[in-house]
């Protein structure tokens with residue numbers, strides 16, 4: 001009963017495909033957010049259900065949500081599930097290959113590794129570099145912090161000290177806590193007038209901390225801060241890290257993809273000198289949630305920090321010349337994440353991604369310029385495709401924008417003050433959608 005026959009499979013696929021088409025076709029007009037309930041559906045019955053009815057339950061549940069793949073989603077970081085990636089996922093799950101150890105599916109691991117190599121080349125990482133697809137930047141950061149500690153401190157040392165700024169993503173603090181460093185070992189370096197790390201102050205703090213018996217080992221530079229999109233002076237941080245013997249981790253969760261564009265490369269200058277880079281293709285490559293990557297300058301250090309073995313694995317061949325991903329991260333059994341990145345890159349071509357990122361960059365510039373022209377709106381400093389601004393009553397404006405059902409926007413705090421934030425990054429967002437939100441703010445102010 002667990003193996004449907006050909007006819008049943010065809011019927012199920014038809015039912016699901018019809019839903020998929022209806023969903024995608026409806027996205028342009030769909031509300032930006034719809035209120036939902038938190039009622040639990042009944043538990044599974046002993047007897048078989050009917051796919052159509054179950055799909056209705058799913059349709060209703062999926063409809064009560066923020067439309068994160070829609071064209072008017074401007075909150076947090078839009079993550080549009082590219083259709084080509086969805087198909088890749090269907091194929092990956094159908095074949096269900098095991099890619100934790102290369103010898104069980106060497107050509108598929110090679111396919112995944114070809115994308116990792118392309119990414120290492122993009123960031124100009126040298127021979128011997130490598131990496132691994134993770135579920136997201138949080139897990140990539142956890143592995144980076146753990147690797148930095150093993151590499152720079154040897155064993156765990158409670159005096160190990162980490163340098164961040166107030167704009168560093170909280171996943172660094174989470175990773176530090178999980179790896180055994182309390183909040184006191186996370187030093188918050190002041191930022192300059194442009195909200196970028198003040199590297200001279202970082203240098204002074206490192207010297208002072210050393211004098212007090214602490215062991216500085218890791219500095220994190222952000223390539224596109226979550227609140228503002230602003231990029232730290234990565235080149236100066238790299239120099240400081242080199243001089244002080246610290247591991248330099250670049251958090252490009254959001255901004256990493258802009259390395260594909262000419263403007264982005266200039267802004268991210270210095271990221272190529274990082275010891276490790278976290279990047280979320282599920283943000284800036286428009287791929288589905290659960291697609292992050294950690295790239296490291298020296299793959300052997302990532303391996304040294306994660307490798308482990310068990311008697312039950314003795315039959316596996318480790319001599320393929322390809323990385324065994326189980327040795328490069330905490331997971332033994334893992335999804336074959338490579339295909340959902342490989343297929344879109346090859347099917348659409350890299351230029352399509354570059355053009356889309358450039359388009360979003362232009363749209364964010366347009367949004368900044370036009371919002372600044374509106375009376376009573378103050379546009380603050382931001383970078384890449386994030387736009388931050390305040391009005392006389394920002395909190396009510398946010399409520400009204402989201403209450404309209406046309407857009408979904410979020411907020412943050414800058415200098416302790418409530419600030420509206422928009423991010424243009426959905427692959428479905430184009431000029432007409434941005435103009436519509438500008439119009440909304442203009443009319444709201446009038």
Ligand SMILES: *Cc1c(COP(=O)(O)O)cnc(C)c1O
Nearest residue numbers: 136137138169171226253254280
């Ligand atoms: C989103 C984000 C993260 C966390 O990534 P997840 O994929 O959500 O785990 C880390 N750093 C920055 C700068 C981010 O924007």
